[in-house]
Amino acid sequence: MTNQPNELEAKLTALKVDAQKAIAAVNTLPQLEELRVAYLGKKGQLSQILGGLGKLSPEERPKIGALANEVKEALQTALESQKSSLQAAEIQARLEAETIDVTMPAVYRPQGRVHPINSTIDRAIDIFVGMGYTVETGPEMETDYYNFEALNFLPDHPARDMQDTLYLPDGNLLRTHTSNIQIHYMEENDPPIRIIAPGRCYRRDTVDATHTAVFHQIEFFAVDENLTFTDLKGTIKEFLHQMFGEEMEIRFRASYFPFTEPSAEVDMRWKGKWLEIMGCGMIDPNVLKSVGYDPETYTGFAAGFGVERVALLLHQLDDIRRLYSSDLRFLRQF
CATH class of the missing domain: 3.30.930.10 (Bira Bifunctional Protein; Domain 2)
Structure with a gap:
């Protein structure tokens, strides 16, 4: 029982470091969504670690719970930041691909007149x-x-x-x-x-x-x-x-x-x-x-x-x- 809090604390810290690295390395929005589910989903890694809270004593639970919230907030912040970056990059790529050369001559259509x-x-x-x-x-x-x-x-x-x-x-x-x-x-x-x-x-x-x-x-x-x-x-x-x-x-x-x-x-x-x-x-x-x-x-x-x-x-x-x-x-x- 005495080693259980230390193990959970170590797992939470490792999860935070590994997740932040993985989030920073992702290149597409679908991949980023997969990471969000893997880390913060109902069956994600954070939920699995928090499943061990029930084995802790009432005195130990608040400390580990606070650390878990800190990790969750850090991962959510990292996910949102990376999502904004990927969306901006996607828009920029689209703009470059669809750029109109305004210096090109337009298609001429003669102006009509009323009979x-x-x-x-x-x-x-x-x-x-x-x-x-x-x-x-x-x-x-x-x-x-x-x-x-x-x-x-x-x-x-x-x-x-x-x-x-x-x-x-x-x-x-x-x-x-x-x-x-x-x-x-x-x-x-x-x-x-x-x-x-x-x-x-x-x-x-x-x-x-x-x-x-x-x-x-x-x-x-x-x-x-x-x-x-x-x-x-x-x-x-x-x-x-x-x-x-x-x-x-x-x-x-x-x-x-x-x-x-x-x-x-x-x-x-x-x-x-x-x-x-x-x-x-x-x-x-x-x-x-x-x-x-x-x-x-x-x-x-x-x-x-x-x-x-x-x-x-x-x-x-x-x-x-x-x-x-x-x-x-x-x-x-x-």
Whole structure:
């Protein structure tokens, strides 16, 4: 019994020295974890040595217990220190392996540009949103009802000849204007409404400097109580002045559209000549009735213009086909 404390003390001291040497010599984190388990685990060497405490007298146990705690703390400190060193070395090795040479030339990707048609649409939308309008879209493949009939184009109406379009085998057609959005929206929403409807349209036109079979149109319309033609004129003037400048001279010329009454063409004085820019009018009562609105309570106005024509004027282009040529020499100017 008298030699037992000395043996435990000697084992603890030897364990401390051997473990610290082994920990300092380890090169990887997995190996370090194996040493931790071997020395400090439940079945590790320290636990095995402390198993002999039960054979000591009550007076001898505190001394050996204190030495055991000292050894345990020393080994834990050594393990943590070596773990930090190995982690730092691992990070450094990874950084060196993944180093990027910032002096090397980057891969060149040319900066994209907004197409003049898209930039014109964006500019018009910004103006109308500033006046309280909301953007709405609709289907490009449409039924005869939404494209013509609900807009007061009766089946035998001669006005259909102006918009002879591309029909599909199932009886549907490619819309000739974005006015179809007007019907779709009004069927689902009650007044007051203020909507701008941009989109692609299709007509069986001969392609030349000012016409294409595929083009973009923006329609805007509003329905509320007591709207008048004066409200329409004020809206159009504000839009055109913001788009082309306050000095732009504008005139309204009486015209005819099946879905508006009265109707007008809007002209701008461009380079000394009057140029037609859009059509407009008060929404026909028959159109209001077709969507369930009471024309005795509500009135509305609508107007539409071709995006390509506005783009030609803004950028002083001479041929609408340039907008569709995909010629980078042309598009890089914008």
